[in-house]
Amino acid sequence: MNAPTEAPPLQQHQREAILAALRAVLPAECLLSEQEDTRPYECDGLTAYRQLPMAVALPQNEEQLIAVLKVCRQLQVPIVPRGAGTGLSGGAMPIADGIVISTAKMSRIVALDPLARTARVQPGVRNLAISEAAAPHGLYYAPDPSSQIACTIGGNVAENAGGVHCLKYGLTVHNVMRVRMVSIEGEVIELGGAALDAPGLDLLAVFIGSEGMLGVVTEVTVRLIPKPPVAKVIMASFDNVVSGGDAVAAVIAAGIIPAGLEMMDKTSARMVEPFVRAGYDIDAEAILLCESDGLQEEVEEEIGRMSEVLFRAGANAIAVSQNEAERMRFWSGRKNAFPAAGRISPDYYCMDGTIPRKRVAEVLVGIAEMEKTYGLRCANVFHAGDGNLHPLILFDANAPGEFNRAEQFGEAILALCVAVGGTITGEHGVGIEKIDSMCEQFEVSEIAAFIGVKRAFDGAFLLNPNKAIPTLDRCAAYGKRQARGGLFKFVKQVNA
Known part of the structure; x- marks a missing residue:
């Protein structure tokens, strides 16, 4: 069971007919078709990939949205739904002969x-x-x-x-x-x-x-x-990333479920601190942010327990937020890690994969080795508590070959996540960025099942086509390209 192949490019008269049909069901201000108007929609947060859509529809209500979908279904026009465009996997990248449906006007x-x-x-x-x-x-x-x-x-x-x-x-x-x-x-x-x-x-x-x-x-x-009446954050410093990674597993193993448990390496802390002034220890090789929330007594008891666990795991310094303003500063540093990367690198490529907590230290060491292999730096910030990594691969798009190396670096990180029992995404989605890596993780039968679910909802394959789910042919080609000593699953299964 495979997905349909791509349709041939539309002729100008076909585009004009589609736009006329859309104008018949939308107010003039709710349909954009001039290049200068559609340009802001050419990509999402994954800006390395861009494509102008044929048009952008901005329905104001459900009735208009239904009308747009019916027109597109009748005329076989591909559709890319779009929110705010902050996604990082290319899921909202347009299709040249399709339309973007933005729900920005439905904001009540x-x-x-x-x-x-x-x-x-x-x-x-x-x-x-x-x-x-x-x-x-x-x-x-x-x-x-x-x-x-x-x-x-x-x-x-x-x-x-x-x-x-x-x-x-x-x-x-x-x-x-x-x-x-x-x-x-x-x-x-x-x-x-x-x-x-x-x-x-x-x-x-x-x-x-x-x-x-x-x-x-x-x-x-x-x-x-x-809203919890009290919340406090621990900032724990470690002199190596292995101890920091092991501390993550130790906190959970102790039966503690923090409100938040985040990790940043030295590169990340040093790029964030001048940008946000969060109060981070920039001499530490890794820092953990561990939050407790609840009643005053609960928070004090949990902060004490977490501090003990962190010291036993190798923390060499611990600071606890003393007020709400300091707590928010600690978190503002973590939440501004991505924009802060622009202070130390012309470009960055934000990856997203998930691994078992007990393998955090191992994967961080593996990423450090990959930095040497690909000749690029990587800043690591992630949701350590649930093993959701966000490596920021730093590169210069104007330097020949660097973006290609960044992509290969990212693909290798995702392969490592799968190898240690994890997944290729935690919250960014697959989009266009990780579509080949889907073949790394899933068997032929599993990919076919995904296609079956897609077909049940959208038999015409018009909603965000060629995203997230690879065709079996694509996986076969990927398997041949990535085969390592005959061990890659798709080489055996597709060619069997």
Whole structure:
């Protein structure tokens, strides 16, 4: 079971017919087709790959969105759904003969129920705006990706976004109760519900993280939680990354689930500190940020327990935030790691993979060896508590060959993640960036199953085509290219 092949390029008269059909169902201000207007949509946060779309549709409501989808289905026009464009895997990169559907204009908080602790929001609502609206009721929305000031809930659903507090409070999938979406056929479908469970198959969990390949979100019901009265952060310093990595596993092994458990290496701390003034120990080879939240007594007891574990694991210094301002400074450094990379390198390539916690130290040592192999520096920042790595490969796009080496470096990191029992993504998604690495991780039968799910929702393969799920032919070609002593799985299985 394979996906359809790409269609031939459209002729000018075909493009004009498509634009005319879209103008018939959208207000003039909700359709962009001039190059200067579509240019801002040519890529997402993975700026190395760019493509101008034929047009950008910005529906203002569900009815307009349904009309656009029906036009595209009838005329066989590929669609790329887009949130705020903060994604880092190319999932929102347009298709030349397709349209982008941006949900930016659908940005209303429909209802907020402090008694039920839920909020119903449209997909264009910013992540942080939900917490800001819930704050007067002592509530907030827990998933907090680094881009939360800009990213939208629709995009969060598409990528199953996490954040620095996902260890204790979960990813998007753990905090969304219901999604209302529109299929490629223009049918409105509701997944999940207000109760703890919903009848039938758990399609909500299938849809969250599907990268815009199964439908377009029009409304999301999220779970709100009470804001803890007290929160404190430990900054622990280590004189080598191995001790820091081992300390991560030691904290969890001690039965402690911190609100956040993040790690940064020396390169990361040194690029962030002048940018944010977070108070980081820039002489440490690695630092851990460990947060405890809850009642005052709970926090004091947990901070004490974590400090003991960290010292036993090799920490040579520990600092505890003394007030809310200092706590926020500690976190601001971690959340600004990506933009801070621009201070020390013309370009950076942000990877995303997940590994078992007990293999953190091993993988960090492996990445250090790869720096020598590829001749590039790498700054490591990641959600250590759940093993979600974010290596920042530093390069200069103007230097011949450096971007290609950066891509190869990233591919090698993902292969290492799979080799130690991990996965090729934790929260950034697959998009176009990791589509070949899907062949590294999954068997032929598994890829075929993914294609089957896609076909069940979108038999025409018009929603975000050629993203996330590779064709079996592509995996066969990748296997031949990457074969290492005949051990690569796809060489044997595809050619059997």
